[in-house]
Amino acid sequence: MNSFYASVEIAENPDLRGKPLAVAGNVEERKGIIVTCSYEAREKGVKTTMPLWQARKLCPNLIVVPPDFETYKSYSSRMFQLLQEYTEWVEPVSIDEGYMDVTECKQPLETAEEIQNRLLNELNLPCSIGIGPNKFLAKMASDMKKPLGITVLRKRDLAQNLWPLKVGDLHGIGKKTEEKLNKYGIITVKDLAEAADYELKQRFGINGLKMKERANGIDSRPVDPSSASDxxxxxxxxxxxxxxxxxxxxxxxxxxxxxxxxxxxxxxxxxxxxxxxxxxxxxxxxxxxxxxxxxxxxxxxxxxxxxxxxxxxxxxxxxxxxxxxxxxxxxxxxxxxxxLDLFSVEKNEKEALLHDVLSSIERKHGEGIIKRGKNK
Structure with missing residues (x-):
């Protein structure tokens, strides 16, 4: 879905259509963070995770509303119900995104157009759809044209449409992994696709080989409706x-x-x-x-x-x-x-590293050997 939270707010209040809109936490405070914003706000330079005070400086007429998660969940449920009219093979991955296996549909492009039009007409929600032979390529295709895009990405299109991208543009590769790849001379997706297996495994473990598979358009994961409920x-x-x-x-x-x-x-x-x-x-x-x-x-x-x-x-x-x-x-x-704002990102990374270290010690010496202290 495109700017899902903001789009739901507009669907609920059509007077907001065409205006710069942002959904943000702590609306009345300077430390509030932009959760999402409309494309009209993005044209003024407003971005997700931007501090609210900075967004208002860039866009003085920005309309800011607090998040209404119950309403967002309601729209999400209706969206997935609509998708399930086309196939039982629907796998939600978040409140506003999911995979569909439309192998049995004779005209997947026409199906995508129909779904996009119905979501817009029945729920007043815009979406972008990616079509590919597997989940990874469909996901990459869905990000290539927003809003209201429909993109087909086949394996024969990789050299032209995927390989020229920066390696950090690949779904699943974060900033730190991108920096590490760049350090070893892997700058583009093509560099990753052609990298030596031995070097990738030595530097990144089994994940290095998985990243190379993705760069070559390989992904054997099935669309599994039950995985969402496992x-x-x-x-x-x-x-x-x-x-x-x-x-x-x-x-x-x-x-x-x-x-x-x-x-x-x-x-x-x-x-x-x-x-x-x-x-x-x-x-x-x-x-x-x-x-x-x-x-x-x-x-x-x-x-x-x-x-x-x-x-x-x-x-x-x-x-x-x-x-x-x-x-x-x-x-x-x-x-x-x-x-997340920058402080949250840093905190989460530190917490994850600390947990891994503590878990390793406890596996070796027994649970409960280390206790967290209190901040003073």
């Missing part, structure tokens, strides 16, 4: 030895549960878009409450903080027998769309 939720709960009667007692429980959820997410290579908690009272009445996150996460502190916030918001002050945390709407980390 790990749709990853959770942990505990029945308490004694009923808790305060948020102070709940906090350490949520921290332990969040650590377990984080470990399972990292082990499977997933991040969560929504955090849910379960509260079971001493009379066995059970409630579940959830919150959709601005950024998909696998961070223990973020999971714990969100869970405790939900608890404080929804706990009815009665004694609690069981607590649980569930990460829902999980997606592969490489497919997650992060709306």
């Amino acid at each position: 790990y749709r939720s990853i959770g942990s709960s505990t029945t308490l030895s004694e009923d808790i009667i305060s948020t102070g007692e709940a906090e350490p429980v949520f921290k332990r549960l969040a650590e377990k959820v984080m470990t399972r997410l990292k082990t499977k290579g997933y991040v969560a878009l929504t955090i849910a908690i379960t509260i079971r009272y001493s009379d066995r009445k059970t409630i579940t409450r959830s919150k959709m996150l601005l950024n998909a996460t696998q961070d223990q502190h973020e999971i714990s903080k969100t869970a405790l916030h939900l608890f404080k918001q929804h706990w009815n002050r009665e004694p609690v027998r069981l607590l649980g945390i569930t990460a829902t709407e999980v997606v592969e980390r490489e497919n997650a769309t992060y709306q």
Whole structure:
């Protein structure tokens, strides 16, 4: 989908059409970050992850609205329902993006045009569609023309349309990997496609060979509708030895549960878009409450903080027998769309590195040998 959150806001309020619009967190604060923006705003230089104060400086008449995740989820559901009218082989990868296997469709280009027109006419949402012989090439094609683009990328088109691109333009290659590839003289996608297997494996491990396959248009992953539900939720709960009667007692429980959820997410290579908690009272009445996150996460502190916030918001002050945390709407980390500022990116990378080191030590010497200290 094109500028999905902004497009939904326009669909809900047609008066916003044709105007520079941005969806941003902390709308009233200077530290607010642009989550997404309309193409009219982009023409003025406004970009995703840009600080709100900077965006307003570039575009003084910028209209800014806070995110409405429940409405976005509703439109997402309707979008995927429409896709499933064409084939049962639909694999969602995020709230606004998915794969379809249309092998059985005799005219895939006409099917794409029909889908694009229906989404625009029935939901007032623009989209770009990529068509290819596999998931990777379809994904690359979908990014080549926005908004309202339809692009076909065949293997015979690689030399002309894919190989001249910078290696960082390949889906799945981040900035740090690009810098490392550049360091070894791999600047373009063609350089990667022609690189020696031995050198790639030596420098990047098995991922180096996978990157080369992608550069050559090779991707054997099937469109798998069940993969979206295999790990749709990853959770942990505990029945308490004694009923808790305060948020102070709940906090350490949520921290332990969040650590377990984080470990399972990292082990499977997933991040969560929504955090849910379960509260079971001493009379066995059970409630579940959830919150959709601005950024998909696998961070223990973020999971714990969100869970405790939900608890404080929804706990009815009665004694609690069981607590649980569930990460829902999980997606592969490489497919997650992060709306991060520079500080968040740096923090996430440091946290990921720290977790890997600690996990390695615990595997060798036993769980619980290292405890995190408190910031003062």
